Amino acid sequence: MKGIGVDIIDLERLDIHNLNFVKHILSPKEYQIFTKMNSPKRQLEFLGGRFAGKEAYMKACHVGIGAMAFHDIEILNDESGAPYLHDSHAHISISHENKYAIAFVLLEK
């Protein structure tokens, strides 16, 4: 299936200290990366980018929240820092600035 999806997140809505919530959003590998980050600002950006990226991926797949678990979707970064999804047919771009994180996903097949 082809599709596009976009999502924007207000970072103030996210609580990086609620680890149950964080684990609900992040895959186990993402959670490991999150716990090794030493700045709360970087953790918030990372979590917000993943949250927005996963919602954008669900939109690109034409499914709503609830059809997939957030922690089953994985967004890692390659050696250049570029993000990639567990789904090799999906392309993702993430940005964050001050209060917001935004992500765009393109599903090619």
Ligand SMILES: CC(C)(COP(=O)(O)OP(=O)(O)OC[C@H]1O[C@@H](n2cnc3c(N)ncnc32)[C@H](O)[C@@H]1OP(=O)(O)O)[C@@H](O)C(=O)NCCC(=O)NCCS
């Ligand atoms: C890509 C870059 C311009 C983004 O900078 P920015 O405007 O300060 O940051 P933004 O908030 O808009 O974007 C940050 C997100 O960009 C993405 N990103 C980082 N590096 C990237 C890259 N090389 N290509 C595509 N996306 C990239 C990441 O998803 C990152 O968020 P995350 O780390 O939480 O996943 C900057 O990170 C950069 O110049 N990186 C160096 C890339 C590089 O020179 N790589 C080496 C050779 S390819």
